[in-house]
Amino acid sequence: MIPSQFDYELAGTADEAVGLLSQHDDAKLLAGGHSLLPLMRLRFASPALLVDIGRLSELSYIKEADGSIAIGALTRHHDLAGSDVLRERCAVIAETAEGIGDPQVRHRGTIGGSVTHSDPASDLPTVLLALEAEMVARGPSGERAIAAADFFTGFLESALRDNEILTEIRVPAIGSAGAYVKFNRRAQDWATVGVAAVRLNGATNVALTNMGATPLRAAGVEEALAAGADTAAASAQAANGTSPPSDTNGSAEYRAHLASILTKRALEALDG
């Protein structure tokens, strides 16, 4: 039993969900529920209304168009991991999804839920930041696109407005030119630190998981690589400008150390 009571509405269409969000001040969207329900169970969140968008199957898809891949927000981690389109055209997303949580979590959790929850310890937001992905939001006055760099605004906060829902995520078709590595102490744990590295438009983008309040670009690494530094020298810059947390999984100093090690591994995986 979740401690506090709430109302529940099952949305039949995306526009119906937007309408329900617009009519209620204290409503939250429910997709797979694997970020939100544990928070509610632990009394960290107590919305008055859950708007269930979990049955909107029209928002579950992976399709290729004009050199980019469009992923419906309700596509589950399980479906990302098993997607032939992604394995061929943007493998880092499928590979990252395969490492999220465990099979039961991947059967329910969605890419849109992970992104909008904006937990800096989540894997996919970091990969999407490195990929310079575009998030498509739908609100009462239509759709708008938000760059990943502008999307993650704070700890568990995103640029989505209260009456918007995320409908689609667009990523470039980079084939196998991406890698994501993370370190955690137990199989299903969140990443203590994670690093995404991708080659895009002739540059190498590097992004970090759990090194601050949001996923972060490792600007020091990117600048060093652009200036011709080798992998080891560039990786040493990974924690520059970050403010990693200290918790039971590791101190800030340990995370800074991990960031350099994992950046080196991610860059080597990119070359390998």
Next chain:
Amino acid sequence: MRRIGMTVNGSPRTADVEPRELLVYVLREHLGLTGTNVGCDTSSCGACTVLLNGESVKSCTVLGVQADGQEITTIEGLARNGELHPVQQAFHEHHGLQCGYCTPGFVLAAVSLLNENPSPSEAEIREGLEGNLCRCTGYHNIVKAVQAAASS
């Protein structure tokens, strides 16, 4: 309160639930199916694993209302005509349990794994069961049981 209807272990069932009631409690307290155990209650341990439309899920992290209209399989629904399901039989023969508390969840996670990958390697079995914890640390025989079920 709202009425939900599910197909549970092949039979239509209804329950009047509050939105905040989790599927595991709907199964246990409304439908009397106490074979599904509650472990951590926070989607870590996998003791409450059931099949939702044939796929493993942790029923402590699914609302009963989310399961409205869906098909659920619990440990009570695996045996056919008094014959244990091959995965149940393999857990029995290979002693894939110690205290038994995590066992229903492990069996259903294994059924889902074998549905998706009928002949997994040992590594794939261990990875496929990473969402289930056995505090007796009985993993060795659990993996053996799933290997045996896969080849039966």
